[in-house]
Amino acid sequence: MLKYLGSRLTLLIILFGCISKLQASSTPLTDYFAESWTTQDGLPHNSVNSIVQTPDGYLWFATWEGVVRYNGRRFTHFGWGTDTHLRDSGIRTLAINSKGELLAAGSRGSFARYANHQWHPMPQLDVRINQVLTNNAGELWIATNNQGLYRQTANGQLQHFDSSSGLPSQSIKALFEDNNSRIWVGTTAGLAYLDRNSFHVHTAIPDIPVVGLTEDSQGALLVASEQGLFRQNGQDFVPFYQHILSRGVSQILADNQNALWVGTVNDGLYRLHNGQIEHKGVNDGLPDSRIKALYQDREGSIWVGTNGGLVRLRKANFTTISSKSGLVGDYARTVLVTESGSILVGTSNGLSTIDNGQVSTIEIPMPNGDTPSILSLAENDQHFLLGTYSHGLLMLNKQNGQLSQMNTRDGLLANHVRSLLVASDNSLWIGTTRGLNHLTTQGIQSFDKSNGLTDDYIMAIAQDPRGGIWIGSEMGAQIIHQHKVVSLELANLDETRSVYGFHADKDGQHMWLATDRGLIRYRYTDGQTRLIGRQQGLPINKFWQVTEDNQGFFWLTSNLGMVRIPYSAAHQAADNESDKVRYRVFADGDGMQSFQANGTSSPAIAKDQQGNIWVATAKGVVRTRPEDISKLTTASLPMQMEAISVDGKTFTHNLLSPLPAQTSRIRFEFVALGYIMPQTIQYQTRLVGFDRDWISRDTDNTAEYTNLPPGDYIFEAQASYPASDAEMGVGSLRQAFSIKPAFWQRLDVILLFFVFVIVLLLILIRTREHLLRVQSQKLKQQVQEQTQALQEQAQRFARLALQDQLTGLENRRSFDSFLKSLGSQANRNVLAYVAIMDIDHFKLVNDNWSHDVGDQVIREVGRIIAAHSRPGDHAARWGGEEFSLIIKDVDETTAVEICERIRKQVASADMSHIANGVKVTLSVGIKQCDDPDNYHRTLVLADQALYHAKASGRNKVQLWRPDLPSTNIPYVSSVRKN
Numbered sequence: 001m002l003k004y005l006g007s008r009l010t011l012l013i014i015l016f017g018c019i020s021k022l023q024a025s026s027t028p029l030t031d032y033f034a035e036s037w038t039t040q041d042g043l044p045h046n047s048v049n050s051i052v053q054t055p056d057g058y059l060w061f062a063t064w065e066g067v068v069r070y071n072g073r074r075f076t077h078f079g080w081g082t083d084t085h086l087r088d089s090g091i092r093t094l095a096i097n098s099k100g101e102l103l104a105a106g107s108r109g110s111f112a113r114y115a116n117h118q119w120h121p122m123p124q125l126d127v128r129i130n131q132v133l134t135n136n137a138g139e140l141w142i143a144t145n146n147q148g149l150y151r152q153t154a155n156g157q158l159q160h161f162d163s164s165s166g167l168p169s170q171s172i173k174a175l176f177e178d179n180n181s182r183i184w185v186g187t188t189a190g191l192a193y194l195d196r197n198s199f200h201v202h203t204a205i206p207d208i209p210v211v212g213l214t215e216d217s218q219g220a221l222l223v224a225s226e227q228g229l230f231r232q233n234g235q236d237f238v239p240f241y242q243h244i245l246s247r248g249v250s251q252i253l254a255d256n257q258n259a260l261w262v263g264t265v266n267d268g269l270y271r272l273h274n275g276q277i278e279h280k281g282v283n284d285g286l287p288d289s290r291i292k293a294l295y296q297d298r299e300g301s302i303w304v305g306t307n308g309g310l311v312r313l314r315k316a317n318f319t320t321i322s323s324k325s326g327l328v329g330d331y332a333r334t335v336l337v338t339e340s341g342s343i344l345v346g347t348s349n350g351l352s353t354i355d356n357g358q359v360s361t362i363e364i365p366m367p368n369g370d371t372p373s374i375l376s377l378a379e380n381d382q383h384f385l386l387g388t389y390s391h392g393l394l395m396l397n398k399q400n401g402q403l404s405q406m407n408t409r410d411g412l413l414a415n416h417v418r419s420l421l422v423a424s425d426n427s428l429w430i431g432t433t434r435g436l437n438h439l440t441t442q443g444i445q446s447f448d449k450s451n452g453l454t455d456d457y458i459m460a461i462a463q464d465p466r467g468g469i470w471i472g473s474e475m476g477a478q479i480i481h482q483h484k485v486v487s488l489e490l491a492n493l494d495e496t497r498s499v500y501g502f503h504a505d506k507d508g509q510h511m512w513l514a515t516d517r518g519l520i521r522y523r524y525t526d527g528q529t530r531l532i533g534r535q536q537g538l539p540i541n542k543f544w545q546v547t548e549d550n551q552g553f554f555w556l557t558s559n560l561g562m563v564r565i566p567y568s569a570a571h572q573a574a575d576n577e578s579d580k581v582r583y584r585v586f587a588d589g590d591g592m593q594s595f596q597a598n599g600t601s602s603p604a605i606a607k608d609q610q611g612n613i614w615v616a617t618a619k620g621v622v623r624t625r626p627e628d629i630s631k632l633t634t635a636s637l638p639m640q641m642e643a644i645s646v647d648g649k650t651f652t653h654n655l656l657s658p659l660p661a662q663t664s665r666i667r668f669e670f671v672a673l674g675y676i677m678p679q680t681i682q683y684q685t686r687l688v689g690f691d692r693d694w695i696s697r698d699t700d701n702t703a704e705y706t707n708l709p710p711g712d713y714i715f716e717a718q719a720s721y722p723a724s725d726a727e728m729g730v731g732s733l734r735q736a737f738s739i740k741p742a743f744w745q746r747l748d749v750i751l752l753f754f755v756f757v758i759v760l761l762l763i764l765i766r767t768r769e770h771l772l773r774v775q776s777q778k779l780k781q782q783v784q785e786q787t788q789a790l791q792e793q794a795q796r797f798a799r800l801a802l803q804d805q806l807t808g809l810e811n812r813r814s815f816d817s818f819l820k821s822l823g824s825q826a827n828r829n830v831l832a833y834v835a836i837m838d839i840d841h842f843k844l845v846n847d848n849w850s851h852d853v854g855d856q857v858i859r860e861v862g863r864i865i866a867a868h869s870r871p872g873d874h875a876a877r878w879g880g881e882e883f884s885l886i887i888k889d890v891d892e893t894t895a896v897e898i899c900e901r902i903r904k905q906v907a908s909a910d911m912s913h914i915a916n917g918v919k920v921t922l923s924v925g926i927k928q929c930d931d932p933d934n935y936h937r938t939l940v941l942a943d944q945a946l947y948h949a950k951a952s953g954r955n956k957v958q959l960w961r962p963d964l965p966s967t968n969i970p971y972v973s974s975v976r977k978n
Contacts, residue, residue, distance in 0.1 A: 028357065029271045029278035030325065032302075033316030033591035034285045038309035042075035043068060046287075048305025050093045051295035055100040057638030057673030059297060061310065062091035067104050067114075071642065071671045072678030073701070078119070085121040086110040097134040105129035105142070117653035123158060125150065133175040135183065143172030149185060166199035167192055168207070176213035178221060186210030191223055191237075204237040205230055212251050217258040224249035229262065244277055245270060253294035253302070261302060263291025269304060284324075286311060299676050314676060316591025317629050318562075321345075322620030326359035328352045332616035333598050334387075336377035337608045344384065345621045346374025351386065351396075354621075364394065365403050375601040378420035378428070385428065387417030387601070393430060411444040412437055413456075418601040421461040421469070429469060431458030436471060452485030454478060460602045462502035464511055466524065472499035477513060493520060493531040500599045501545035503554075512554070512570075514543040514599075519556060519565070521574040530574040537580035538563065544599025549626040550611040557597035557605055557615055561587035564629075586624075589677045594619035637672040637681070637719050637731030644668055644735070655735065661742040667704040672719030672731045681719050688714040710741035804877040806855060807862030815876035815884050819935050822886070832929040833895035835885040836942045837865070837902070840921045840954040842881040849915050854881075856914045861906055861922065868902045892928065892959065899924045899957045907955060921955035928960075 038046050044065035053059050061068040066079040066089045080086040090107035097103055102114040103122065111122040111129060128145040135141065142150040148162035148170045162170055167187060174186030183194040191205040205223060212224030221232035222240065226248040229240040251263035259273035268281030268289045282289050288308030295303045301314035323330050329349025336344040343354040344362075350371050351362040364372060364386070372394060376387030383404075386394040392407030392415040407415050412432060419431035430437040435448030435456045448456050453471070460472030468481040477488045477499040490496040494517045501514035505521075513520040518533025518541060534541060540563060543556040554570055556563040564584045573581040587595040596618040598604050604616040613624050644651045645667040646659055659666075672681045683697040689711055697703065703717070715735040743749060802814035810818070822832055839845075839861055846854040858881060865883055869875045874886040885902075887895045906922040925946025929938050941960045948965075949958035958964075 027315050029280055029313075031315070031319040032313040033318075034280075034311060034313055036285070036287055036309050036311045037075075038287065042077075043310060044075075044077050044079075046309045047292060047307050048310045049091065049106075049292050051293045051303045051305055052094045052096055052102070053295070053297050054096060054102050056640055057298075058640070059303070059673075059675065060094050060102055060104075061305065062094045062104065062106065062293075064090045067091050067094070070675075071640070071673055072675050072681075073671060078114075080110065084119040085112040086119075087124070092129060093131045095132045095134065097140070098138050103132050103134075103140075105132050111142070123150070123152060130171075130173055131175050133177065133183075135177045136181050141175050141183065143175050143185070144170075145172075146170050148172065149175075161199065166201070168201045173209060173211045174213045174224075176215075176221070178215060179219050184213050184221065186213055186223070186225075202237065212249065214252050214254050216254050216260060222252055222254070222260070224252045224262070226265070241272065241277065251291050251294040253296060255296045255302065256300060261294050263294050263304070264289070266290055280313075297675060299674065301675055312675065315628075317586055318591035318622045318624045320591065320593040320617075320620050320622050321354065321359060322593060325620070326352070326361075327620055328361045330619050331598075332618075332621045333373070333375050333601055334377045334604055335606045335614045335616045335621055336379065336603060337606045337614070338379055338384075341609045343606070343608060343614055343621070344377050344379075345616070346377050346386065348373045348389075350374065362396070363401070364396065365401070366391070375416075375418050376420045376431075377603065378422050380422045380426060380428070385420050385422070387420050387430070388415070390415050393417055393420075406439075411446070413446055413448060418457075418459050419461045419472075421463060423463055423469065424467065429461045431461050431471070433457050436461075447480070447485065452478075454487055459600045460499060460501045462504060462511070464504055464524065465508050470502050470511060472502060472513070474498045488522070488527075488529065490515070490520065490529065493517060493529060494533055494535075496520065496531065498542075500543070501602055501604070503546045503548065506548065512546050514546040514556060516542045519543060519546060519554070519570065521570070530576075532565075532570060532573045532581055536573045538565075538583060539585060544597055545602065545605040545615075547605050547607055547613065549607060549613055551626045553626060555605065555613050555615075555626075557599065559596050559599075561585050561592075561595035562597065562615065562624075564626075589679055592617060592619075592622050637674045637721070639670060639672050639717060639719055639731040639733040641733055641735055642669045642671050655737055657736070658738040658740045661710065661740040661745070663708070663739050665704065665706050666708065667702060668715055668717070668735070669702050670717045670733060671701050674719075674721060674731075677721065681721060683717060683719050685718075686716045688716060694718070708739055710739045710745050712736070712738045804862075807859050807866075807877050809862050809866060809883070810874065810876035812876065812879055815874065815878065815886070818874045818876075818886060819929075819938075822929055822932055822935065830888055831890065832886055832888045833890065833892070833926050834929055834938055834942045835887065835895070835899050835924050835926045835957075836878065836939070836946045837883040837885065837899075837922050837924045838946060838950070839881040839906075840923055840950070842920070845918065845920065849918065853915045853918065857911065857918060857920055860909065860911060860914065861920065864905045864909060865902055868898070868905055870898065873898075886929075895926055895928075896957055896959055899926060903955065903957055923949040923954050924957040925949055926957065926959045 037043055043063065045063035047064050048061050050062035051059065059070040061070065066077055069076040078084050080089045086104065087110040088107040091104050091110065092106035095103040105111040107128050109125040109127055109129060111124060113120045113122050125142065125144060127147045129142055130145055131143040133141040138154040140152040148160060148167055149172050151159045161167055167185065169187035169189035171188040172185055173188060176184045178184065185192045185199065188209045190207050191202045191210050192199045193202060206227065209226045210223055211226065214222050216222055223230040223237060228242040228245045229249055230237040231240040245262055247267050248265035249262055250265050253261040255261060259271055262270040262272065266289050268279060268286050269291055271278045280286055286306060288306040290307045291304060292307065293305030297303060301312050304311040304313065321327055327345060327347065328351065329347030331348040332345050333348065334346040338344055345352045345354065351364060351374050353360055353362055366372060372391045373389035374386050375389055378385040383395040383397055386396060388394060392405060392412050395404045406412060412430065414432035414434035416433040417430055418433065421429040423429060428439040430439060433456065435446055435453060436458050438445040447453050455473035455475035457474045458471060462470040464470060468479045471478045471480065476490050476497060479486045496515050496517040498516040499513050503512040505512060509524055511522045513522065518531055518538055521530045532538060540558045540560050543558050545557045547555050548567060549555060552567045554565045554567055556565065564586065566582055569582045572578040594617045598616045598618060606614045608614065611626060613626060615622050644655050646663060647665055674681055679699065681699060683701055684694045685697055685703045686694045687705060690705065690708060690713060716732065718730055718732045720730045802810055804811040819834065822830065842854065845857055862877060862883065865875050865885065869885060872888055876884045878884045887898055903922045903924055906920065911918040923946060925942045927938050927942035927945060931937055944964060945958045945960040949956040
């Protein structure tokens with residue numbers, strides 16, 4: 001009995017020492033961010049039996065459907081078969097040997113080794129393998145289900161241990177090598193250890209199945225069994241937390257923070273740290289209550305294998321406190337740090353307080369039992385002030401919890417209160433949806449559109465160091481100072497309109513505004529405003545709230561997450577000292593259940609006394625410790641080349657180099673093996689020998705090149721977690737390769753080709769000189785012949801330019817030129833007459849037959865005129881169905897006779913070959929060319945004579961006489977005379 005009490009006392013002293021040593025800040029299990037994967041996400045089976053991470057950075061999982069490799073983006077499955085040398089897909093255990101190679105073993109003696117991107121066979125045993133271990137001496141230990149234990153020495157010899165060797169059972173469940181290089185064996189009938197090549201049973205452990213072994217931070221062996229935990233105490237073992245862990249332990253893990261993780265058979269996961277015991281079960285996000293594997297990766301994340309899928313727990317940038325944590329409602333609208341240091345959270349379902357991590361509901365004793373929706377919060381000496389959605393302003397006494405109410409009956413402009421401010425003079429400013437109230441000891445004052453406000457919908461109120469009250473609304477920002485309302489001109493800043501939040505800068509010189517176009521800095525001294533928005537590189541337009549942390553960063557909230565901007569970078573951008581502002585976006589991958597921050601009411605962001613930032617979101621209130629965020633980026637990211645595709649052929653390793661000539665497309669797929677936030681890892685690449693600078697790939701982990709010229713190249717890639725303050729956690733890889741030149745791209749071939757070309761050019765030049773001399777004479781002759789032909793062709797073109805194509809007669813241009821020539825000095829004494837002829841009723845020909853028939857009739861009439869004109873007369877087609885004829889060297893009688901002859905020939909012409917029934921007549925007007933200086937008048941009078949021929953019955957020849965009545969018809973008719 002004394003021995004038992006002594007061992008207990010010793011254990012308590014050890015635990016007390018551990019607690020004292022580790023009393024530093026510890027992240028509670030509730031603050032760990034949980035992510036899970038199942039078969040729907042790429043796992044081949046939901047039962048994850050074992051987890052390891054190889055030195056190259058990959059995570060590996062053993063399932064009942066094979067081995068799975070994970071790179072943070074996707075799962076790669078390896079099943080049983082000749083390519084993996086696995087006899088069965090049921091993989092029970094994974095391990096890393098002394099060379100850093102992966103060992104996988106399981107059902108039917110499946111046992112294989114993965115090294116250099118290939119699977120290799122291992123000793124084949126016809127029994128299920130439960131665990132493998134490589135000890136410090138390089139020996140391989142193989143635990144089987146019913147055939148005891150095997151040891152493979154460094155030289156490959158295989159040795160077997162069973163009950164005759166001292167093992168209490170043939171079924172081995174666990175293997176472990178302690179700091180003293182002693183091998184411990186957990187069996188279905190207790191615990192044994194190896195001493196001088198033989199095993200001894202440790203009687204301090206009952207005859208029960210031992211399923212897990214590890215050491216804690218003090219070097220004490222921890223034993224997991226189906227009856228709970230045991231801890232080594234000297235040469236003895238004592239029960240460990242059995243009052244809690246008595247339902248059967250399945251897995252144990254001692255992490256790098258000196259915490260002990262305990263997986264159970266059917267009660268989920270426990271965490272023991274700093275004397276505290278925390279639990280996580282199915283109701284807390286685990287997919288199943290049976291824990292089958294526990295592992296901590298290099299980034300400190302805890303991986304949990306269950307029967308229902310894979311879970312990863314990690315310390316996230318943000319912790320969400322929601323209704324599951326005791327918050328009265330998930331839809332948080334406002335958050336306030338009180339003078340006592342507690343956190344008030346206003347939700348759509350009431351009010352909660354968070355004090356030292358404990359969440360509780362503050363009862364609001366409304367007279368009718370209603371639960372008010374809290375939109376805004378403030379505090380004065382005696383009350384917590386609550387702005388509500390429909391109950392006006394509630395004042396909750398800090399001491400006795402008594403509630404008083406102020407609404408429209410008491411002077412409020414509206415019962416919808418979105419913002420509150422206790423000013424430095426202890427007066428209260430109340431922002432409603434119908435204007436602004438100012439409550440003082442003298443009474444209540446109202447501000448709305450009628451007395452200076454640009455908008456009644458008040459969303460934010462703040463006070464600057466000079467006493468000015470800042471008002472934010474949907475229509476801008478205003479300042480009330482010394483009873484005057486002054487509006488800020490914001491429309492010139494990318495058409496900024498709505499102002500949702502304010503933050504008075506610590507320098508006392510600036511006010512920062514969260515708006516619908518970005519972040520605006522206002523300078524008190526001269527009223528200068530500067531916008532930091534899309535043009536300065538920010539990824540989001542609309543920001544709800546802004547505050548500053550203790551690490552020199554601004555925090556902006558939005559519907560798309562939180563944005564962190566270095567304080568100095570924001571000022572540099574506002575001062576036009578930099579074109580782009582550095583930033584980092586935090587979203588759901590950072591631990592927030594919802595990255596939708598709430599706005600349009602205030603305050604919705606707050607900084608507590610420890611420097612933590614609190615933000616109201618659509619799924620609770622989130623908290624972040626800004627000083628911890630940079631710690632997530634310090635670890636180096638291992639990088640691996642996953643695949644290289646060359647013209648459609650994929651290489652997973654050993655890229656053949658040099659590549660064939662004329663390789664047209666090379667695609668690199670690489671990955672940084674970081675698992676904290678793999679979707680946010682930033683990549684950049686450079687192809688040495690082609691790219692001048694690094695090329696940003698953002699989050700894309702591929703790079704493709706086409707039609708690279710022959711030569712030597714080195715492909716380089718870098719990756720890092722996004723961090724605006726430092727380039728930390730950078731991983732890199734290099735892949736050298738070369739491309740062969742084609743035959744004609746080889747240097748010797750190119751030189752030989754140039755020599756050949758030069759010789760050939762000399763031959764061609766000499767030959768060309770001879771041919772040129774011979775051809776020179778021919779060319780001269782050809783030039784002469786061509787010149788003559790061109791002259792003849794030009795004459796033909798000249799004739800065609802003066803000829804009507806339908807009739808072959810001269811055209812109007814030729815007629816005018818000929819008529820005009822009669823007025824020249826040489827022809828002034830020539831007696832000549834002008835006749836204008838028009839086909840009678842020609843429109844009927846087109847209407848009764850067709851325009852094609854009409855064209856043939858015109859052609860026939862033209863032929864008749866040409867046939868019955870004298871040589872030397874000038875017949876032309878005037879236009880349409882009109883013709884003209886200049887008759888030279890005749891008297892009046894002869895001119896009339898010639899025209900009569902033509903008229904009669906037309907009237908008697910047989911045109912049946914054109915169309916049946918077609919007959920036409922011709923009317924003619926004649927005028928002597930007796931005014932050589934005014935041929936225009938001659939044409940007018942001839943046209944007048946034609947008009948009278950038409951008017952007196954048509955089919956006539958009319959000579960112009962002075963006694964003919966005058967007409968107003970122009971000499972060029974716009975329509976054909978019918």
